[in-house]
Amino acid sequence: MKKRICALLLTTAMAVSALAGCGSGGGGSTATTGAENAAKETTAASAGKNEMSVEGDDVTTLNVWTFIELHQQFYVDMAEKWNAENPDKKVKLVLSNMAYDDMHNKLSLALESGEGAPDIVDIELGKFPAFMTGNIGLMDLTNAMKPYESTVVQSRVGIYSKDGKSYGFPTHVGTTVAFYNDELLKEADVDYTTIKTWDDFKEAGVKYHEATGKTFACIETSAQWMINLMLAQKGGDYLDAEGNLDITNDKMVEVLTYIKEMQDTGAFATVPGGQPDNEEAYPFYNSGDYAVQIMPFWQTSRYTNYMTDLEGKVAIAAVPSFEGSVVETIGGGGTGTAVVASGEHAELAAEVMAFIKLSEEASNEIWNVLGFDPVNTAVWTDTNLTQNPDNQYIKYFINYPFDVLNEVKDHIGLLQSCTDEKAPSINNEFCNVTLNSIYEDGMDIKEALEQSQDTLSNEFR
């Protein structure tokens, strides 16, 4: 009896597999093949360890932790260039990619216990302030940055600094831009180039929704890309001038009310996964359920990797603004690459990473490989780079991405609170509680903000 069950199971499994094999051979939808291939390629590079093979005797091994798998290839490419230029200081990178939360948690535990930390680590902007309290376990990189000082946007270095010391190499500016699915908008007779203000944006959204019944843009419930942008444009923030928690301020209420009103018209809706840069949201964008994303520039690589069906349909434009906006746009997100101070090869690691992230070659690679807007804005105007017809990002989008960047270049602001040590907790509260209460549960905006202000005050006291 037992043997029969085993045999039965195995044959069933085989029969089903054979059947499925035939099915796929019979001609699936061609549109998705690209997506699947892309997914497979990224999978191959993801999940775990990636080791460089370097020849020679005197090679220093450096352990690198990342939480974005795309960064790994970039680091390897750049490290190879470093090795070619510095044969006496060759390095071998051993890269481990981990889940976002896990990686930051492990880092905090490792720094705490002084054991098991890597040499080099990518720390996300939102988590950075958490590593700036108490005894800082990261290395002061000010000296390593010196050679590149003149070409790098200093405000992006500033967000990884404390008391005049820099602890992270920036990767990109993260200029917040608007990604419009032009094909969908045209169907509804909406011209994205005419959207200049948030009122225009609202009008276009309502028109689009009425024409198609679909959602114009998503409401973020687990991120604050759009909220931060609007808040900064209004000159608002999460903290008051003295650095005290103040999330119930009028500007905040206005921003959240705008979004709430858009939700009421039906033009905005929440998205599965809670934000546009989420694995659950990509398929919904890919299939055209949402038309617009207000996202930092680095979303480009998410498009080419995870929303492949939209190739040739998406345009990049400057974000809408308010009358009398304080800033046109802001830098959003970011990854500061830090060096662990207690590492045996910390000095070398700092030197290598400065080259990998800040040199001119690096800036080119950051755009070519990662699709980010490099912190070295000198390259933004280099047409060899910005209009290179072979570049996958330039091919993907219907207009030149850098045209928009150059348009807003001198008006990129920042929320002051993002470097404050209160920021991680505020973000956590917003992304878990506040935004969900308002946009999922329909709680009154003022009430939700007051409730969160209470919760956070208790934590900060």
Added chain:
Amino acid sequence: MKKLFYSQKLAPYVFIFPFVITVLVFWIAPIGNGVLLSFQDVLKDRWVGFDNYSRLLTDKIFFKAVWNSIKYMVGTLILLIPFPMLFATLLNNKMLKGAGFFKSIYFLPALTSVVVGGTIFRLMFGESSFSLFNQVIGFFGKSPIKWLKGANTTYFALLLLACWRWTGVNILYFLAGLQNISTDLYEAASIDGASKWQQFRKISLPLLKPTTVYVLTISIYAGLSMFLESTMLFKGNNSPNNIGLTIVGYLYRQGVEKRAMGYACAVGIILLIIVMMVNVLQLKLTGTFKKEEK
């Protein structure tokens, strides 16, 4: 010396020695350490007296986490003790064909890891109208629900996941208990004209008490320390409005994610106190203490 080691007087202490060491090194020491840490701000390396505890008393999220954990525990107790007991009683019938087959099928979910099981459930409770549960309610004419964004639907999902994983295991516990009961008792009762229900109430239920107490104890334990199930349903320790946050989740959030080790240790001490209270109460009510002390 050697003689002493082999003596009947010392032998019992040699036997329990590994346990004593384990308790001292891996339980007493960390608990003591945890108590000390709970009076500190570890990151700033200073003593803060009862600050961590007084902050806990006004921390609404902590109370939410405690409430979520207790609610979950009570739910699992209600679902995972009577039903498996009933199923086990029915399965414990010699005339039922395929009992072995059923038992192994029911055990299968326990063999899948929570990471796998939780991911399956997360996707079954997906927001899209195509996900299983939305299709099920769609069949009854209801529109799709965002299951994992509402407190009640999340509670339902968590309990369903718990039932899926543990029903089979608990059935086996009760079956094992039932096999200790002599069939003569049932035969005698049957001859006296007792119905099946009476037999269950007068024979099975009382004689299953040791098993029930054991299952109860481990269920309280598992319920109050639940973390992974919720983490898997929400792809992390964060859930909308903290509907999936448990005590252990909060401990992890504070101690690891926010690096507030001292505060997290205070959470741990409170968890310890809750668990102890519930268990002492439970053992008192079921009279297990008295029996062991004899």
Added chain:
Amino acid sequence: MGHKGMKSKNQKSKMEIWLSTILFVILAILILLPIWLLFIASFKPGGDLLQYGLNLELNIDRMSLDNFVLLFKGQHEYWTWFFNSIFLTAVTVISTLAVSAFVGYGFAAYDFKGKNILFIIVLLILSIPLEVVMLPLYKQMSVMKLMDNYIAIVLPFMAHASTIFFFRQYLLGIPKSLMEAGRIDGATEYGIFLKLIVPIMKPAFSAMAILNGMNAWNNYLWPLLVVRSSDKYTLTLGLNTLINPYGDNYSLLISGSLFSIIPIFLLFICFQKYFIEGMTAGAVKG
């Protein structure tokens, strides 16, 4: 087989059997449903899962073996995790059973000073979640230089309270005369345990092997804190890294998840009788 001779049973109990069979079939279908969903999903593109969730839909056109090709031929660390999990589970089970049986016997076979208080400690610890001591224990382990080391995962739980409790319950039923006979034959106390007791504990061992094995296979939070290098990840830790907003790894996640059940499931189906006998016998006390 001799089923034909059973016809003499009365109508009422036949009815009962039928009803309970129907109940158990329905229960079995409900319990198998999620696994069936996982099975069919493993043939679908990973992106579909994200978009549509899990459902019963069988669309042969969109199904393929791609996920399994990726699982077996792709460049990833799945198989490292897989064998790490098997190794760690085996080590945990063997060491826990050995140490806990030793201790359990001590509690069951002897009367000694402090036994009651120690046994109450067993009962209390049995009900204290590890998470209570997790953070201080982590600090302690890091002082002991055991971070990123499997020893830190196994060592604290070798004398495992609930396993000790189970063995003790099991051994209480063993007549003291057996030990007396051993002593008369000149065996030492430890010899009695090894030569007379261990052989009759086999059913209890197999029951506890299952339960401890399940726990070890599923262990997550503590290994997550202890393990650093990804080549030491277990299956639960590794699969969880695939659930990541910065990547689309569902193809591997779903085929890998399914595959993590198959070996243990086949093993279970083929040895189910042994498993269940062990569980049942394990609770026999007299």
